[in-house]
Amino acid sequence: MLMNSPTTFAKLQYSIVIPAFNESARIEATLKEVTSCVEAQGWAAEVLVVNDGSRDNTAAIVRRWMERKPYLRLIENPGNRGKGYSVRNGLLQAVGEIVMFTDADLSAPMDEANRLFDAINAGAGADVAIGSRWLERARQTTEQPWYRRFFGRCFNLITRMVMHLPYADTQCGFKAFRREAAQHIFRLQRIERWGFDPEILFIAQRLKFTVREVPVTWGHDERSRMSYLKDGMRMLEEMAVVRWNALIGRYDHDAPGVLHNESAN
Numbered sequence: 001m002l003m004n005s006p007t008t009f010a011k012l013q014y015s016i017v018i019p020a021f022n023e024s025a026r027i028e029a030t031l032k033e034v035t036s037c038v039e040a041q042g043w044a045a046e047v048l049v050v051n052d053g054s055r056d057n058t059a060a061i062v063r064r065w066m067e068r069k070p071y072l073r074l075i076e077n078p079g080n081r082g083k084g085y086s087v088r089n090g091l092l093q094a095v096g097e098i099v100m101f102t103d104a105d106l107s108a109p110m111d112e113a114n115r116l117f118d119a120i121n122a123g124a125g126a127d128v129a130i131g132s133r134w135l136e137r138a139r140q141t142t143e144q145p146w147y148r149r150f151f152g153r154c155f156n157l158i159t160r161m162v163m164h165l166p167y168a169d170t171q172c173g174f175k176a177f178r179r180e181a182a183q184h185i186f187r188l189q190r191i192e193r194w195g196f197d198p199e200i201l202f203i204a205q206r207l208k209f210t211v212r213e214v215p216v217t218w219g220h221d222e223r224s225r226m227s228y229l230k231d232g233m234r235m236l237e238e239m240a241v242v243r244w245n246a247l248i249g250r251y252d253h254d255a256p257g258v259l260h261n262e263s264a265n
Helices: 026-040 058-064 083-093 108-121 146-163 179-188 198-208 231-249
Strands: 014-020 047-051 072-076 098-102 128-132 140-142 174-178 213-217
Touching: 014 026, 014 083, 026 047, 026 058, 026 108, 026 140, 047 058, 047 083, 047 098, 047 174, 058 072, 072 083, 083 098, 083 179, 083 198, 098 108, 108 128, 108 213, 128 198, 140 174, 146 198, 146 231, 174 179, 179 198, 198 231
Parallel strands: 014 047, 014 098, 047 072, 128 213
Antiparallel strands: 098 174, 128 174
16 A cells, blocks of 8 residues: 555654645645655654545655655545545644644745744644734735735635634635644534635634734745635635534534545555
């Protein structure tokens, strides 16, 4: 079996989850940067790539890397389920003391993870550390086009109003969690596509976990697949779903969660 097993690892500090859908064009560069960072930093870590039903050779590329990187794992979703599902599937299977996810485009360089880890490892550390593109805008190496900035800020404003979330940036795909907090939060998560970020922050706040927003270096990737018009409208609908779920008590106790780890053979 080419899928490396977490039982072969010693106690791990960190787990890094990378959701991937049709990422054959850039997954090689992503794995090179992530594994180089893990080894340069001396992290006791695992890297989990969650393949979300890719129709290209994303999984085959990851398998090749697994042959020489024993801390790399491949998790197969049962078809294309969405980024939220992929992140949840990876984080619930992660075994590190601190677990995080990052987008496959690595808009935030991998070594910026130290900023999230420090926020959690500090004396009175956070339970959740979220990367922010907007706390220190000067850290943006490549800015988004004006229309993406406009829609993004509008969405953030609506999110703050509807979800009562006090964060400058809910959507940055660079977040870390104490493993215990992640297990509680992601077993309650219901949104499986783009709108999952505000939901998990809403759940964290509801469960009284400490969330710290951390400025990170970030550069826009033009290959982003998100449509602010189509996906933005869906995310607004999903915010209403989150409020309804809270009203009827769906966030009041742990759900069974989702664990799909199909063979990569």
